[in-house]
Amino acid sequence: MKTMYWIALLFMVTFQACINESETPVENEEIVRYASVIKVKPEKLDEYMALHANPWPGVNKMLKQCNIRNYSIYFRDGVLFSYFEYTGKDLEEDMKTMAEDSLTQAWWKLTDPCQEPVKSAEEGVWWAPMEEIYHLD
Amino acid sequence: MKTMYWIALLFMVTFQACINESETPVENEEIVRYASVIKVKPEKLDEYMALHANPWPGVNKMLKQCNIRNYSIYFRDGVLFSYFEYTGKDLEEDMKTMAEDSLTQAWWKLTDPCQEPVKSAEEGVWWAPMEEIYHLD
Numbered sequence: 001m002k003t004m005y006w007i008a009l010l011f012m013v014t015f016q017a018c019i020n021e022s023e024t025p026v027e028n029e030e031i032v033r034y035a036s037v038i039k040v041k042p043e044k045l046d047e048y049m050a051l052h053a054n055p056w057p058g059v060n061k062m063l064k065q066c067n068i069r070n071y072s073i074y075f076r077d078g079v080l081f082s083y084f085e086y087t088g089k090d091l092e093e094d095m096k097t098m099a100e101d102s103l104t105q106a107w108w109k110l111t112d113p114c115q116e117p118v119k120s121a122e123e124g125v126w127w128a129p130m131e132e133i134y135h136l137d
Numbered sequence: 138m139k140t141m142y143w144i145a146l147l148f149m150v151t152f153q154a155c156i157n158e159s160e161t162p163v164e165n166e167e168i169v170r171y172a173s174v175i176k177v178k179p180e181k182l183d184e185y186m187a188l189h190a191n192p193w194p195g196v197n198k199m200l201k202q203c204n205i206r207n208y209s210i211y212f213r214d215g216v217l218f219s220y221f222e223y224t225g226k227d228l229e230e231d232m233k234t235m236a237e238d239s240l241t242q243a244w245w246k247l248t249d250p251c252q253e254p255v256k257s258a259e260e261g262v263w264w265a266p267m268e269e270i271y272h273l274d
Contacts, residue, residue, distance in 0.1 A: 033209060035209070035211040035218065035220070037213060037214075037218075048270075049270050052270045052271035053270070053271075055271060055273070060273050063273055064273070068273070069273070069274065070273075070274065071271075071272065071273040072170060072172070072220075072269055072271065072272045072273075073269070073270050073271040073272075074172040074267035074268060074269055074270065075267060075268045075270050076174060076255075076257070076265065076266075076267040076268060077174075077255065077257050080270075081172065081174075081218050081267060083172070083209075083220050084273075118213075118214060120213070120214050128213065129213075130211035130212060130213040130218060131211060131212045131213060132209055132210070132211055133185075133186050133189050133190070133210050133211065133212050133217075134189035134190075134192060134208070134209065134210040135208065135209045135210075136192070136197050136200055136201070136205070136206070136207075136208040136209075137206065137207065
């Protein structure tokens with residue numbers, strides 16, 4: 001499953017770089033927005049929501065350390081939508097750091113079984129990237 | 138169609154107030170995040186994307202004036218996902234101002250025919266609200 005995250009993130013990085021220009025300089029820092037979707041298994045929805053209502057502080061800390069901020073997950077009709085802003089210089093490297101964190105691994109071991117990639121997702125991609133078609137700062 | 142926006146927004150305000158605690162004080166201002174979904178008609182996708190690739194400055198200006206910021210729209214698999222942050226004190230009043238703006242009305246006259254509410258949307262609701270189940274500042 002770790003591999004899937006890797007592939008998904010690499011795909012997202014490439015995807016974003018190719019199709020949109022969401023890099024916005026704010027307060028001298030570059031922000032890149034990432035949005036993606038995944039399905040949540042109906043029988044696991046309650047568990048997934050309970051986990052995210054009380055996320056592990058160490059997981060949140062690792063996300064911050066990896067330059068992820070303003071991160072929200074939304075739900076409707078069996079689908080999870082994720083939005084976050086990346087303020088670092090190397091998302092690939094930061095994702096590697098995150099994937100090597102044992103606490104994050106333990107967290108994913110609980111959350112992964114709740115999720116299922118959307119049908120249109122590329123082979124091996126977990127969270128499927130969405131295309132930004134409009135932005136207003 | 139203006140009525141539908143009204144109903145949708147009122148529903149969103151109520152919905153957000155009931156189900157999540159996304160009010161986050163940042164720099165002495167209250168921010169409330171809103172996320173919602175709607176379908177885009179396949180035959181209208183190109184038109185919708187072209188409009189949003191070059192949004193009318195007056196429409197953007199009105200959004201800002203109505204205290205909407207960091208507004209993004211994403212696309213995947215026939216679905217549009219909208220995310221924005223509201224920094225005002227009265228979204229209902231701001232939405233009323235927006236709905237009365239003739240330029241915004243002209244814009245909606247072009248964008249509305251491109252969209253179709255998701256099947257699960259409440260009667261009369263245009264953009265269907267999503268539930269925030271996780272947030273990290």
